[in-house]
Amino acid sequence: MGKHLLLPLVILSLLLGFLQALYCFHCNRVNASGYCECGGTICKTKKYQQCYLGKVYEGSTFSFGYQGCRNLCFPFMRRSHKSTLQVTCCNKTSFCNKF
Numbered sequence: 126m127g128k129h130l131l132l133p134l135v136i137l138s139l140l141l142g143f144l145q146a147l148y149c150f151h152c153n154r155v156n157a158s159g160y161c162e163c164g165g166t167i168c169k170t171k172k173y174q175q176c177y178l179g180k181v182y183e184g185s186t187f188s189f190g191y192q193g194c195r196n197l198c199f200p201f202m203r204r205s206h207k208s209t210l211q212v213t214c215c216n217k218t219s220f221c222n223k224f
């Protein structure tokens with residue numbers, strides 16, 4: 126294989142890898158100021174995974190949140206007596222689940 130073919134191939138495989146996997150912010154608890162309280166990391170999606178963002182509101186005030194990679198993510202909103210849990214999912218771009 127000629128050397129001139131190598132670079133396009135490398136770029137192509139990088140692009141394909143980029144399309145398949147997504148990087149998402151991962152944090153088990155993000156406080157009301159948007160600060161990750163437990164050492165945030167980054168996760169990489171596998172097949173069927175998406176980035177998700179969970180937000181918990183007390184009344185109409187944002188209380189805390191969490192974010193990461195999730196299998197078969199479905200967005201939903203659940204209201205209980207006083208608090209609301211809202212989960213959103215995204216897979217368009219890496220780090221799309223930021224606060």
Ligand SMILES: *[C@@H]1O[C@H](CO)[C@@H](O)[C@H](O)[C@H]1NC(C)=O
Nearest residue numbers: 155156157158159160161162
């Ligand atoms: C969130 O955490 C940061 C860092 O610990 C802190 O400075 C900030 O006051 C916290 N915000 C709330 C609303 O607790």
Ligand SMILES: *[C@@H]1O[C@H](CO)[C@@H](O)[C@H](O)[C@H]1NC(C)=O
Nearest residue numbers: 172173174175214215216217
């Ligand atoms: C990406 O998101 C779209 C729309 O939300 C969804 O239809 C599609 O299945 C998702 N892809 C993956 C790999 O989850």
